Amino acid sequence: MLSFVFRRLLYVIPIALAVAAVCFSLVHLAPGDPLTAVIPPDAPQEVVAAITRAYGMDRPLVVQFGSWLGRAVQGDLGVSVATGRPVLIDIQRALGNTLLLASAAAVLGFGIGILLGVVAAVHIGGPIDRVATAIAITGVSIPHYWLGLLLVVVFSVYLDWLPSMGAASGGSANWGWNWDSLRYLVLPAVTMSFIPMGIVTRTVRAAVAEILHSEFVMALRAKGMGSARIALHVGKNAAPTIMAVMGLQFGYLLGGSILVETVFSWPGTGYLLNTAIFQRDIPLLQGVILVLAMFFVGLNLLVDLLQSFADPRIRRG
Amino acid sequence: MTASNSQSAAADSVEAMSSVLRVADLSVTFKSEDGPVYAVSDVNFALNTGETLALLGESGCGKSVTLKSLMRLHPPHKTTLSGQIEITGDDVVAMSQRRLSALRGKRVAMIFQEPMLAFDPVFTIGQQITETVRRHTGCARARARARALEMLEMVRIPSAASRLDAYPHEMSGGMRQRAMIALALSCQPDLLLADEPTTALDATVQIQVLKLLRELQTELGMSMIIVTHDVGVAIEVADRVAVMYAGRIIEEGPVNEVLSTPQHPYTQGLLAATVHPGMDRAARLTAIPGAPPRLTRRLEACAFAPRCYKAGPECRQSIPRPSAVAPAEPGADSSQLRMVSCYRPGLKEDPRAHESNQ
Numbered sequence: 001m002l003s004f005v006f007r008r009l010l011y012v013i014p015i016a017l018a019v020a021a022v023c024f025s026l027v028h029l030a031p032g033d034p035l036t037a038v039i040p041p042d043a044p045q046e047v048v049a050a051i052t053r054a055y056g057m058d059r060p061l062v063v064q065f066g067s068w069l070g071r072a073v074q075g076d077l078g079v080s081v082a083t084g085r086p087v088l089i090d091i092q093r094a095l096g097n098t099l100l101l102a103s104a105a106a107v108l109g110f111g112i113g114i115l116l117g118v119v120a121a122v123h124i125g126g127p128i129d130r131v132a133t134a135i136a137i138t139g140v141s142i143p144h145y146w147l148g149l150l151l152v153v154v155f156s157v158y159l160d161w162l163p164s165m166g167a168a169s170g171g172s173a174n175w176g177w178n179w180d181s182l183r184y185l186v187l188p189a190v191t192m193s194f195i196p197m198g199i200v201t202r203t204v205r206a207a208v209a210e211i212l213h214s215e216f217v218m219a220l221r222a223k224g225m226g227s228a229r230i231a232l233h234v235g236k237n238a239a240p241t242i243m244a245v246m247g248l249q250f251g252y253l254l255g256g257s258i259l260v261e262t263v264f265s266w267p268g269t270g271y272l273l274n275t276a277i278f279q280r281d282i283p284l285l286q287g288v289i290l291v292l293a294m295f296f297v298g299l300n301l302l303v304d305l306l307q308s309f310a311d312p313r314i315r316r317g
Numbered sequence: 318m319t320a321s322n323s324q325s326a327a328a329d330s331v332e333a334m335s336s337v338l339r340v341a342d343l344s345v346t347f348k349s350e351d352g353p354v355y356a357v358s359d360v361n362f363a364l365n366t367g368e369t370l371a372l373l374g375e376s377g378c379g380k381s382v383t384l385k386s387l388m389r390l391h392p393p394h395k396t397t398l399s400g401q402i403e404i405t406g407d408d409v410v411a412m413s414q415r416r417l418s419a420l421r422g423k424r425v426a427m428i429f430q431e432p433m434l435a436f437d438p439v440f441t442i443g444q445q446i447t448e449t450v451r452r453h454t455g456c457a458r459a460r461a462r463a464r465a466l467e468m469l470e471m472v473r474i475p476s477a478a479s480r481l482d483a484y485p486h487e488m489s490g491g492m493r494q495r496a497m498i499a500l501a502l503s504c505q506p507d508l509l510l511a512d513e514p515t516t517a518l519d520a521t522v523q524i525q526v527l528k529l530l531r532e533l534q535t536e537l538g539m540s541m542i543i544v545t546h547d548v549g550v551a552i553e554v555a556d557r558v559a560v561m562y563a564g565r566i567i568e569e570g571p572v573n574e575v576l577s578t579p580q581h582p583y584t585q586g587l588l589a590a591t592v593h594p595g596m597d598r599a600a601r602l603t604a605i606p607g608a609p610p611r612l613t614r615r616l617e618a619c620a621f622a623p624r625c626y627k628a629g630p631e632c633r634q635s636i637p638r639p640s641a642v643a644p645a646e647p648g649a650d651s652s653q654l655r656m657v658s659c660y661r662p663g664l665k666e667d668p669r670a671h672e673s674n675q
């Protein structure tokens with residue numbers, strides 16, 4: 001077990017390096033000169049050269065990557081071309097907001113998804129199953145932004161129950177565990193929970209139904225086990241599949257939906273990414289992508305480790 | 318415990334006293350997408366303490382369904398079960414779910430064909446035996462674990478203590494089946510149901526496991542039903558054999574008698590088609606022509622008629638009822654009873670002689 005954890009941790013190093021390299025080069029592969037945002041079109045040749053040198057863009061790519069990575073590891077993601085602020089500050093704030101939104105959406109989506117999935121699997125083929133499956137399909141196929149707008153129209157404009165924009169009345173910095181802040185979370189979290197809810201429902205339904213039909217469940221009944229004990233066995237068997245899907249879904253939620261965050265003006269990573277792209281703010285773009293990608297890598301690691309606790313067969317590989 | 322007492326009771330030929338299981342008019346019908354499946358029809362048999370019955374027949378004839386219905390393991394909403402099942406005097410058909418689950422694993426235990434599938438892959442062997450012991454005795458974890466170890470030793474698993482913490486995939490097929498036997502016997506059941514327990518194993522391992530089963534059965538004074546399609550297995554372990562065809566028992570009796578002097582054309586065909594101990598070495602294997610009927614229709618005739626070499630008009634009009642075959646020795650007790658369901662029972666004649674008779 002320990003050796004598995006250790007090996008799995010070692011694998012992370014090359015993966016993280018590769019991810020960083022992709023992040024770095026993506027920006028250089030993009031069309032146009034990354035410095036066009038800061039250099040006026042009519043700047044003299046010397047000024048252009050000076051700025052290029054100041055940003056270190058005259059050096060070979062490998063060297064640029066090395067020094068960028070070296071600084072990134074120490075938490076220095078560079079300075080925003082647009083604002084002049086350290087990129088890390090903006091990323092931290094946005095990531096905090098997105099984490100909050102993603103967690104709320106995950107709790108909602110995963111909770112309802114697991115419940116619906118289990119109920120559907122137990123009654124597979126029956127009317128309850130059909131209702132649950134219909135809900136799941138609806139959740140996956142409704143367009144995000146459309147649902148967001150619908151909720152805003154109904155609950156903000158028409159009923160005036162919930163705010164439609166922002167993270168909290170005094171800005172996201174004032175966020176706290178009180179209703180005044182929480183009510184800002186409701187609409188975007190509900191909007192974002194629909195896709196993970198649908199996907200988790202379908203995954204849980206398929207996994208649990210398959211396990212319920214396996215021979216060992218009959219063997220459990222044949223030795224007199226009650227439903228609680230059988231549920232424990234089914235749960236532990238279904239866990240690896242369900243955790244893998246939930247990990248992936250949480251990753252997507254963290255990436256922050258640009259559309260949802262834009263609809264609700266939620267100051268998260270999606271919003272920030274959007275800003276960085278439109279302003280051609282290369283250091284910011286690189287920073288956001290790198291941090292998100294590392295979260296993804298970390299999340300994958302966590303899922304793998306949790307899976308191996310549930311299923312001994314995974315530990316061998 | 319009381320096994321030796323009741324065995325001697327059986328010797329006194331008091332049937333009711335020593336009966337572990339009584340099945341009367343058992344029928345099992347499944348609902349399926351293509352309509353009903355009449356998997357088991359009008360099955361009758363009884364089992365005395367310490368006795369082993371083999372349910373013998375080709376694949377798909379209803380052996381497993383019969384066995385599982387003895388514990389009412391089929392999903393209730395898709396299954397219609399009728400008839401009587403009595404285990405040590407208790408009515409299983411009318412039993413509440415609660416009493417049923419107390420009976421399962423305690424008084425009746427089951428061994429499955431493929432132990433790899435019958436064990437939960439993500440729990441250790443020890444955990445799976447322990448949970449059974451705790452469920453039925455309510456004893457402490459440590460006590461149950463000690464019992465699990467004792468059981469692994471009883472089925473002669475080498476270095477049993479370390480095997481307690483092994484997962485099913487870490488054991489060989491033979492060891493897994495031994496562990497399954499250990500699990501099944503951990504609460505000292507009166508009746509052991511074994512569904513093709515050696516079919517998935519290599520030939521040499523098969524014999525070891527069968528020997529182990531027989532030994533433990535004698536030691537613990539249990540009764541056993543073993544489902545098999547293999548005549549050799551039936552001869553090896555069973556006292557009596559019930560031959561099934563198309564969901565019905567068509568011949569039943571002491572294993573030696575039924576297999577040496579089969580009365581039913583199907584039993585004769587089965588023996589002629591398979592290699593088994595005690596067969597005529599000069600005889601060549603001959604398959605029964607045709608295939609078993611599908612069970613999606615309720616039959617009004619002998620199900621074997623389309624394949625039978627001596628079928629007559631009466632065979633196609635109604636289902637033959639079971640009738641007694643004269644016992645080989647006069648004064649034999651109930652365990653010597655021989656039944657056959659056929660309008661024209663009797664030892665196999667030379668088919669050519671039969672043809673010229675018609």
Ligand SMILES: Nc1ncnc2c1ncn2[C@@H]1O[C@H](COP(=O)(O)OP(=O)(O)O)[C@@H](O)[C@H]1O
Pocket residue numbers: 347348349354356374375376377378379380381382383612
């Ligand atoms: N759950 C079920 N639903 C519908 N048909 C079934 C079910 N289980 C078994 N059957 C059918 O019942 C018949 C007997 O099956 P089974 O008892 O498993 O045969 P075997 O003698 O090989 O053990 C087969 O035709 C099988 O297809």
Ligand code: SF4
Pocket residue numbers: 581582583619620621622623625626627628629632637658659660661662
């Ligand atoms: S009843 Fe008739 S058809 Fe059926 S086995 Fe006997 S002789 Fe053959």
Ligand SMILES: [Mg+2]
Pocket residue numbers: 377380381382512513
């Ligand atoms: Mg079978």
